[in-house]
Amino acid sequence: MNILVAHNYYQQIGGEEQVFLAECNLLESYGHSVYRYILNNDQIETTPPLELLGKTIWNWDVYQEMRSLIRQQNIQIVHFHNTFPLISPSAYYAAKAEGASVVQTFHNYRLLCPNALFLRDGKVCEDCLGKVIPWQGIQHNCYRGSKSASAAVVTMLTTHRLLQTWNRQVNAYIALTDFARDKFIQGGLPVGKVFVKPNFVDPDPGIGEGKGGYALFVGRLSVEKGIDVLLEAWAQLSTKIPLKIVGDGSLASEVNRATQQLRGIEWLGRRPMDEVYKLMQNAQFLIFPSKWYEGLPRTLIESFACGTPVIAANLGAMSSFVTPYETGLHFQLGKADDLVTQVEWAIAHPEQILQMRQNARTEFEIKYTSSESYQQLIKIYEKACIQ
Numbered sequence: 001m002n003i004l005v006a007h008n009y010y011q012q013i014g015g016e017e018q019v020f021l022a023e024c025n026l027l028e029s030y031g032h033s034v035y036r037y038i039l040n041n042d043q044i045e046t047t048p049p050l051e052l053l054g055k056t057i058w059n060w061d062v063y064q065e066m067r068s069l070i071r072q073q074n075i076q077i078v079h080f081h082n083t084f085p086l087i088s089p090s091a092y093y094a095a096k097a098e099g100a101s102v103v104q105t106f107h108n109y110r111l112l113c114p115n116a117l118f119l120r121d122g123k124v125c126e127d128c129l130g131k132v133i134p135w136q137g138i139q140h141n142c143y144r145g146s147k148s149a150s151a152a153v154v155t156m157l158t159t160h161r162l163l164q165t166w167n168r169q170v171n172a173y174i175a176l177t178d179f180a181r182d183k184f185i186q187g188g189l190p191v192g193k194v195f196v197k198p199n200f201v202d203p204d205p206g207i208g209e210g211k212g213g214y215a216l217f218v219g220r221l222s223v224e225k226g227i228d229v230l231l232e233a234w235a236q237l238s239t240k241i242p243l244k245i246v247g248d249g250s251l252a253s254e255v256n257r258a259t260q261q262l263r264g265i266e267w268l269g270r271r272p273m274d275e276v277y278k279l280m281q282n283a284q285f286l287i288f289p290s291k292w293y294e295g296l297p298r299t300l301i302e303s304f305a306c307g308t309p310v311i312a313a314n315l316g317a318m319s320s321f322v323t324p325y326e327t328g329l330h331f332q333l334g335k336a337d338d339l340v341t342q343v344e345w346a347i348a349h350p351e352q353i354l355q356m357r358q359n360a361r362t363e364f365e366i367k368y369t370s371s372e373s374y375q376q377l378i379k380i381y382e383k384a385c386i387q
Helices: 014-027 041-046 049-057 061-072 090-097 146-161 179-186 229-238 252-261 274-281 299-305 317-319 335-350 349-367 370-385
Strands: 002-009 033-040 077-080 101-105 172-175 194-196 215-218 244-245 267-271 285-288 310-313 329-331
Touching: 002 014, 002 061, 014 101, 014 299, 014 370, 033 041, 033 061, 033 267, 041 146, 049 146, 061 090, 077 090, 077 370, 090 101, 101 370, 172 179, 172 370, 179 194, 179 317, 215 274, 215 299, 229 244, 229 252, 229 335, 252 267, 274 299, 285 299, 285 335, 299 310, 299 317, 299 349, 310 317, 329 335, 335 349
Parallel strands: 002 033, 002 077, 077 101, 101 172, 172 194, 215 244, 215 285, 244 267, 285 310, 310 329
Antiparallel strands: none
16 A cells, blocks of 8 residues: 655654654565655744634645656555644645545644644643634634734634545544543544544553663653652652653753752753663553643554553543553642542552553553554555445
């Protein structure tokens, strides 16, 4: 099968880029011809605002390039990861014009929410869910804290809702969890077009022993990731179990300040994946305090692959991913005191945590391997071709 996989890179490389690359490599390993179409958000800095608005709604250059590439390479499937803002929905029309089937993976909630997170002022917000014109995104400056930038996103969403782009130009959507699928259907997408396929991890890092005697956080240091909750909890926990933090982001200065005030916190910054895997394998458990619904972070799957239980906020994807007292624990969203309670329980029950390690690893082997992901992806492609 000839497959074109398209992705609009973010300025800060993250999980979506990892999934994009991993899925391309996976398809090639099974003998498919994979062509990559990539744009990068670094171009935004040199693009005048009005021109950027136009491209966000409909990028004629991408439309022409995409049609030409599909025609030349006899592409059968065009699989999109992120199209915002430079690839634009015009790429869907290009694919359909050339007779290719269109698949779109949802890594966030951009189609339903201008800031893509269902998060405002540090709390879950669904004000724009189901609205043809998500005007409240402009009212609250939801995208990048800017009214003009928010207006650009809302204009793009409204234009393509009125054109029925999301219903007519895409053959199949991939949601990463049942929770996400339900949200997109609630937002108006056709039930029969939204399928669930989680992310995967390959190569398999292997199970660890968890004997490092520390808790671990891996991720972006930003508001939506619940860094404030993490640090507040460790103000009470630092003498009971050390915390290692891997990652970087806008709240790096606050994390650095916490390391100076609390002896039990160590900030390691960005680390190569082989080091991250070793840290996961040796961690007693992973902490995941995110404040937004999430898609399905690779960090969670990587933790299970390493046999490391997860203590996560009871919200969105995390609610179904972690089974309490089997593969990890839940704490109340945004409640540092409850996170403290769950960590203290984990410390006091080493035998149960040991069993959770095996359960987490088993969950990975059943649901999140490359072979399982490939089988699911091909079935979705087949369904897309007959939509």
